[in-house]
Amino acid sequence: MPADVPVGSIAWLRASVARFSNGADHVRRRALAVDLLASVDADSLQFQAFSRTSRIMAELDVVDVMAEIARPVPVGVLAEVLGLPDVSADVAGVAAAYHPHVTPDAAAEAALTRLLAVCGGPAELAAARIGLLVQACDATAGLIGNGLLASLTGEPAEQPVLATRRRVGGADVTVSLAGTPFGAGPRACPGSRHALALAAGALAALRGFRLTETEISWLPSPNLRMPAALRVTRGETAGGFC
Ligand code: HEM
Known part of the structure; x- marks a missing residue:
């Protein structure tokens, strides 16, 4: 348990997950996530992502895929299979404050307090579960948004995560991910298969x-490349052919 941060705070989460740990702490915490x-x-x-998405799309005429599908669906499905209620809104709030260069606001701290309450309180295993959901949030949204855009425009899909931040000797460093969308080596993404299945569904x-x-606005972020919004509607049925 990290000693120098308030238990259950965003700082505590960062100090308790594999992502920002090193050495033996990283190995142990990564094993929790992998298990x-x-x-x-x-x-x-894949099946659950498909059915949730189909349900949402059936209810609305025009859908912002980023807001209604790409962000909430993967996290909602993953939470359910991890035995949690649908905590996707709180996960998004924590994800926005997860990285060490961000100063968490009260809303992010409150979202983490609620997540910890459904995960059984502040312990390393709870941090691992929350860590999985938070890691899945933006990156899988990018996979879906960029994949959809590519299939609709015929252009190659953009890589959603361009760089990663690590904590090395107390300092935050940025590592480019050019050419390796899921990273590589002992820190490579352990959720790649899961992410691809959620996106495929x-x-x-x-x-x-x-x-x-026709105009696509991109998320204003140095590390993430994905649409800020992606509004779609049911395609016109082609008349006169077939
Ligand atoms: C189900 C969805 C996902 C889950 C559960 C997940 C989980 C994780 C976890 C737990 C880590 C930390 C590993 C460690 O520090 O040892 C990680 C790292 C990483 N993830 Fe994922 N992830 C998901 C989706 C994605 C997607 C869609 C991408 C990219 C398109 C991605 C890219 C990465 C990268 C590049 C790292 C390495 C970061 C680094 O090297 O510092 N992840 N992921």
Whole structure:
């Protein structure tokens, strides 16, 4: 348990997850994350992402895929298979404050307090579960947003995570991920199969929709490359052919 931070705070989360740990702490905490993920079947993630996405798309005429699908669906599905309620809104709040260069606001701290309450209180295993959800949040949203855009425009899909931050000797450093979307080596993403399954399920349910606008606005972020919003509607049925 990290000694120099308030227990249960965002600073505590950073000090308790594999992502910002080194040495033996990293090995132990990464093993917790890997074990949790090993209990999750990728095929069922794909199926659940497909059915949740289909349900949401059936209810709305015009859908901002980033807000309604890409962010909440992967986290909601992952939370469910990890035995948690749908905590996707709180995960998004914590994800925005997760990285060490961000000063967490009261809303992010409150979101983490609620997440810890459903995860059984501040312990390393709870941090590992929350860490999985937070790591899944932005990156998988990018996989879905960029994948959908590529399938609709015919352009190659953009890489959603361009760089990663690490904590080395107390300092925060940025490492480029050029050419390796899931990283490499002992810190490579342990959730890549799960992320691809979630994205495949969501994207399969988004077939047949078309963009409502031609201008795409991108998220203003140095490390993430994904649309800020992506509005779609059900495609016109081609008349006169077939
Ligand atoms: C189900 C979704 C996902 C889960 C559960 C997940 C989980 C994790 C975890 C726990 C780590 C920390 C590993 C460690 O420090 O040893 C990690 C790292 C990483 N993840 Fe994922 N991830 C997901 C989706 C993605 C996606 C979609 C991408 C990219 C497109 C991605 C890219 C990365 C990268 C590049 C790292 C390494 C960071 C570094 O080297 O510092 N992840 N992920």
